[in-house]
Amino acid sequence: MRWSQAFIPTLRDDPADAEAVSHQLLIRGGFARQLMSGVYSLLPLGQRVCRKIADLVRSEMERIGGQEFRLPALHPAEIWQRSGRWEAMGDEMFRFTDRRGSDVGLGMTHEEVFAHLAGELRSYKQLPQIWYQIQTKFRDEPRPKSGLLRVREFTMKDSYSLDIDPEGLDFAFQRHFEAYRRIFSRCGLEALAVEASSGSMGGNESVEFMVPSPAGEDWIASCSSCGHAGNLEKITSRLAPMEDGPGLEAPERFATPGLRSIEDIASFEHGAPADRQIKTLIYVLDGSVVQVLLRGDHELMEQKLLDATGAGELRPASDDEIRAALGALPGSLGPVGVEGLRVLADASLRGRRDMVTGANLDDFHLRGVDVERDIVSPEWLDLREVKAGDGCPLCDAPLDVSQTIEIGHIFKLGTRYSEALGAKVLDDSGASRPIVMGSYGVGIERTMASVVERHHDDRGIIWPVEIAPFEVVITVLNPKDVATLEAGTALYEALLAQGIDALLDDRNERPGVKFKDAELVGIPFRVTVGPKGLERGILEFQPRDVDTGQEIEILKASVTIAEAVLERRTQH
């Protein structure tokens, strides 16, 4: 491609509404443009990068035996009703009614369609299968943000494994795990594999691939000692044991006028430090009011509450609901003596004595509370949010907490979708069995944006060669100088002939403009062709990630450059 003919609309200034680095650079560099909230056009450069990522993903899927499909984006309501997700997805699914009055949804993922197709399988002998596609997904996100990181229309590679039994699923899952490691590594990303909550996908085990970034929306905890890591929605921690005194024979009420918060009680002279308090939260879980108990210095992780109870919906109770249930308002709530309400307690409270909590009487608290003695049939669950410094659940070393982007998620689904959509095969004894499924996703544009988050400097993007829009840019300093332009063009053609993705910057621009653009756009190698060098028979060759260039002989240039590029293409 000749830059003078290319559509690469670079901008000198960052767009005012771009916050994330990847957003700024992808817009400024001419890779993408916003069409509406959460919807972007990929320009030629962005399309080239995404195509390379998709091709790379495709090659790794084929490597583990994946077969590519092309599936509709338009889905009849019926198959989603069968899996129960037509309702469950709520407003996040784009929906419309066609001219005949049928409900149609835009596909946000393809478990249903693949499970429907899997209904054509008859025998265990046809298994295992890995089916995949790389296509557009639609999700009506409540809040699109951060450029291409969180959007409403995007490209996803999603694959599905079909097996006769859980052991087969385990194997397919492991194969995907390895494929994903290769995919992200080839993209130049060090992705952390973490234990994750499966959310509304169902299933019992899932692993997310996370890239650390300040633009991320997920928080993970990881152990630098043993490598254990998990999404904060999932991971638990080991806490230092608390030494409680004997406490009182029975809880004792005391006045706490105007004291509402854990902090208030902690600083009250007759109170207790936060870790000696019981925090009482009232939630409505699938329509019924429940008590949630945590240690005073802990926060509730709502996703854990959903996962632990299997509930579909959760919200904090209103003040009216709380008063009706407990007779007091937030600030004076406690679990002691409460009957008829489900009590969900974080495991950190187990066995604690001599605690302080609300008395269910406004402006009064109780001291000397013995959890086992005074609370009616609590259900012990892991509900608290892990904090940095908590002990690793496996090795007790302190956990780090970091902000990350989720670029891949792999799930063991089990038989939920195959049962709902009738995907069954006969096993070796002639019995009908539902196919055991796994589901595995990678966001293509999000991966591109994540690479930018990880690979940039103050001048622009620094693409890994494997997914760079072009591998080499030849900067012709003065295209009006015939000899210079001819030398640049000859090198360009020589590189193309060797299969190198080269871009010839033949624009009639000042050198500074062309250098700035090349750096902004992030092409991994730049060759500068100028009259002064030509007189000496040399060109300047400079990798984007290095500060200084090196001189190379013009006669050997195409070979030298091609070698450098090939060396940086990952081996596979």
Added chain:
RNA sequence: CGGGCCGUGGCGCAGCUUGGUAGCGCGCCUGACUGGGGGUCAGGAGGUCGCGAGUUCAAAUCUCGCCGGCCCGACCA
């Protein structure tokens, strides 16, 4: 869905308080000079001031409504 902010040439912004000729930088077009880090000079094009009502002799500016976008939170395979 709650809270905050913003819509003025392609991009970044000023003008709005106190109503009266729409402005700046960059970019773009033409020409000349220049040619190793966003160069200089000269000339030029380009704006329904988000949309709609209202107030007014007069609205980018004041009022109301709507639409769109961004950020924080809630939510989120």
